Amino acid sequence: MRYQLHFAIPEEKDAPIDAEVEITFRLAETGLPIYLDFTQPTAYLGEMEINGKAVQPDHREEHIVLAASDLVAEFNTVKIKFRAGDGSLNRQEEFLYSLLVPDRASAVFPCFDQPDLKAYYDLSLTVPEGWKAIANGFTKETEQAADGGIFFRFATTDRIPTYLFTFVAGKFERIERTIDGRTLEMFHREPDSAKVAANVDALFEEHARALAWLEEYTGIEFPYQKFGFVLIPSFQYGGMEHPGAIHYRARSLFLDESATINNRLSRTRLIAHETAHMWFGNLVTMEWFDDVWMKEVFANFMAGKIAREIYPEVNHDLNFVLAHHPASYSVDRTLGANPVRQQLDNLKLAGTMYGAIIYNKSPIVVRQLEYMMGEEPFRQGVQDYLELYSHENASWPDLIDILDGIAPELGLKSWSEVWVNEPGRPIHSLEEGTLSQADPYDRGRVWPLVFEVGLGAEPYIYSLQDPSLSWEGPEQGWNSTGLGYGVFPVANSTLQDLPEVESALQRGAILINLYENMLEGRTVRPIMLLELALRMAGTETNPQVLSRAMGYLQNTYWSFLTEKQRTEYADKVSASLWSALQAQPSQDLKKPIYSAYASVAQPAKALVNLYRLWNEEVLVPGLTLSVNDRSSLALSLMIKQPEWYQELVAAQAEKISNPDRRKRFEFVAVAAHPEKEVRDSLFATFGFAENRGVEPWILGALNLLHHPYRQQASFDYLERSLLWLEDIQVTGDIFFPKRWLDASFGSYSSPEAVELVESFLAERSDYNANLKGKILQAYDQARRAAEIQKAEAPQ
Ligand SMILES: [Zn+2]
Known part of the structure; x- marks a missing residue:
């Protein structure tokens, strides 16, 4: 299938965009009408021809019907003049960009808008004087257009689905670099040349590095004719993986001088993620959006591996556990949990599929898979899959077939059934020398699982295939590296011992398991978790683990303590946090404690402390609060002390110099108003x-x-x-x-x-x-x- 497309882009952003499309496609059999997708008004359609014959467009319910009698076996050509729908063209004063994922191509031009109908595109554009244009293919010609503006013709694209087709036009700067014999191009609109200079080398190098790494891992050369990326101000997402023209949110790539290691790490991951999509998602594309998780999880998985090489000093395993397990459990433990692979009957509901299961459970599941198979056999399977389905479409079962062929002893089909097609998580208990796994919703499911138990340098690795396993292993440190998934037993001594465990990864992973046990109403009572978190406030040395502990503390305090317990504990909690806040040595460690203190403070003394922190009468040495921190603090204080409301609103609004943020503050503050009628x-x-x-x-x-x-x-x-x-x-x-x-x-x-x-x-x-x-x-x-x-x- 092939599309020839032309768009005439005017200078004024509200003026209509005239366009033409010629679609050539092959039909194996005739006798049925064919439906093109086009979701704009019928009035947008002009002259139309099917196989050289002029026809009146038959447009209904977002489709253009091609009558069976006009179609022939083998090759058909449809030509349509139309006005482009521009909602998905993101038109602004000096530029525009198309963003057509998941089903928005048909909102711009008539097409077969499904991920499995890949095609070649011949694109040309006419753009205003002074603009540049970027698309999936190389620029083949540029010339003065006859009736003003500049005409761009692009090389035929590789074979791509509609959601990856794109063009960008506008006032952009182009920078080109050749690294290891490969030429990369970048487009941006950043006026601050110092900022560009400070970032440009890293941007090219990180893309080149990710490309080289992925070629090595997949055994497949970069599969597209060119590599380019465009930095777009206020782009909707972090990035979007169009081949030849990746879009990025400019702010995510151009970092400030004050950027932390975490900011740089996120940027590396984002670049690696979008680059990985060239193989995962673009070269091999999902058949249908029910497998949208696959391209995301593989892009993230590869990005994780690349970031590990670039930042060896970061505790990536701890990051993984803290980022994924709590978020995944927060959905997977519920009665409304959805599976990784969901049913999607209507593309209009594609939006409801996104959530913690796609972003947080799938990486855990794929990591299990790699662990079970071993890194090399897993990689072999991924290579075979990419090779077999290059430039085509494939589904999750296609990949599982290949992996199953490599490791038939693992029973990957039934493994996938419960991990990918079913929601939920297993609950494990240890009794009289037997570890047993239970399905919390009594559906008889069994989750084959690899996990580690034990503290110290070398925890024991267990592989659980049956719902029970006779147990002679350690009783402390269940799932201590976060390799496993689900709820695990808690030894009596764990609550006492946890703060002294040496490894931050083990403290983090075990803490998560304690909290999940509390939610399941077993072993850990809310006050036990609260006491543990208070001790950790004083002793924890890892900022990320401390942050998790303080989050649990706030949640436990407000939601799980009874009213009576909360009253009994209020003074102790505030006093302990206040002294930990003074004692911890750095901003990174003080900040999570401060947040918890600000949330749980109830006694009058604590509120006065906070008030003084807010108006800068009192400082905690080593703790810096931003304007945003002070705004949040003012909002929570006005709820706890309604008589301070007027003063807090007025004085805080004064302190906010950014007008957007001030508007936001003033809007939100109405929700804290002391009078119920105002809030109503x-x-x-x-x-x-x-x-x-x-x-x-x-x-x-x-x-x-x-x-x-x-x-x-x-x-x-x-x-x-x-x-x-x-x-x-x-x-x-x-x-x-x-x-x-x-x-x-x-x-x-x-x-x-x-x-x-x-x-x-x-x-x-x-x-x-x-x-x-x-x-x-x-x-x-x-x-x-x-x-x-x-x-x-x-x-
Ligand atoms: Zn992605």
Whole structure:
């Protein structure tokens, strides 16, 4: 299949874009009509020809119907003049760029908009004087256009799906470098030449390095005709992997002087991720968006390997566990958990598939797979897969077939069934010398699993294939390297010993397991976890582990302690955190403690301390608070001390010099207003899509409206939050529905809140299954907290 496309791009960003397409495609059999996708109004379509014969476009329900009688066996040609839809062309004053993932190509031009219908593209553009143009293929010709502007013709692309087709045009600077015989090109709009100079070498080198690494790993040379990347201001995502013209958010690649090692590491990972997509996703493409997770997980997996080589000084294993396990469990432990590989019947619902399971569980699953197979056999399988399906499409079962052929003894098909096609996680218990695995939802599932147990330099490795295993191994340090997945037993001594364990990776992984045990209502009581976190505040030396511990502390304090326990512990918690805040030696260690202190502070003395920190009367040596930190602090103080409201709002707004941030602060502060009527009217506005435009502001406001101090007053918002959800899914960004629910239900623990959700769902048996899943995910903590508090309450 081949598309010849021309777009005439005018200078003014609102003027229509005239365009033409000629599509050539082969039909094996005739007798049926064929449907082209085009989601713009019929009025956008002009003259049309099928195989040389002029026809009237038959456009209905977002399709152009090609009548069977006009089509022939073998090659057909359809020509259409049209006005391009420009919603996905991101038109701005001096530039535009197309972003067509997942199904937006048909919003721009008539096409067969599916990932498995790959094609060659011959693109030409006419652009205003002074503009440059970039596309998937080389620039073949540039000339003055007859009626003004510049004409660009690009070389025929490689064979690509519609979602990877792109062009960018506008006022850009082009820089070219040749590294190891390979020429790379970069386009950007950064006016600060010092900033460009400070970053440009690293950008080229890191791309070249990632390319060389991937060629070596995959055994396949870079599969496209050219390598180019474009830095776009305020690009929607970190990056998008169009072959020949990767798009990046400019801010993610041009770092400031103050960039930390973490910023540089993220940039390396992003560059490696997008580069890895050239093989994973682009060369071999998913058949359908139900396998969208595959390209993401492989791109991340490869990026992780590349970053490991570039930054040997970073604790990558610890990063992996802290980044993936808690986030994955937060969905996978719930009644609404979805599998890694989800059903997708309608591309319009593709947005609901994204979430913690794709981003956080899949990497854990693929790491298990590599571990079970061994690095080399796994790599061999990946190479065979890329080789076999080069420039074609393939699905997850195709890959599993290949891997199964390499390691038939592992039973990878049944392994994949439970890990990839099923949701959920296993729960392990140790009793009388037997380790047993249970399915928390009694569906009889068994998760084959490799995990490590033990503390110190060499934990023992276990491979669990059956739901029970006779146990003679250590009783301490379950899943101590985070290789495994699920809930593991806790030895009695662990809570006592954990702060002294030498390895930060082991402290982090074990801490996560303790928290999951508390949520499962076994062994670890909330007050035990709270006491442990308080000790760690004083002793923990790794900032990331400390941050995790302080997050758990806040959650435990507000959601899992009973009211009575919270009253008993309030003074002790505040006092211990305050002294740990003084004692810890660095900003990196003080900051997570400060955040926990600011959250849990209740006694008058603690609030006065915070007030003085906020107005800079008191300083904690070594702790620096940014304007953003002070804004958050002001917001939480105005809820805890409503009589300070007016002063805090006025004085903090004064301190914020960035006008966007000040607007955000003033908007969100209304949600902390002492008068219920004011808050009620703010919440009521959220029922209309036009008031939810700036989603981060809405989430900030919801967090305050549902603050633990305000939950009784805000309880009646919860039902409306659910009633509006379907509209939110249709009108909001892909991540917004889940975030909306989390911000609304996240900190409740009352049986009434649980009951409200359950009866809402019970009354709606035909409710959208994906959204129902999101609701069940979001109310899970409330459900568990209500049960745990009931168990903790005196009988
Ligand atoms: Zn990606």
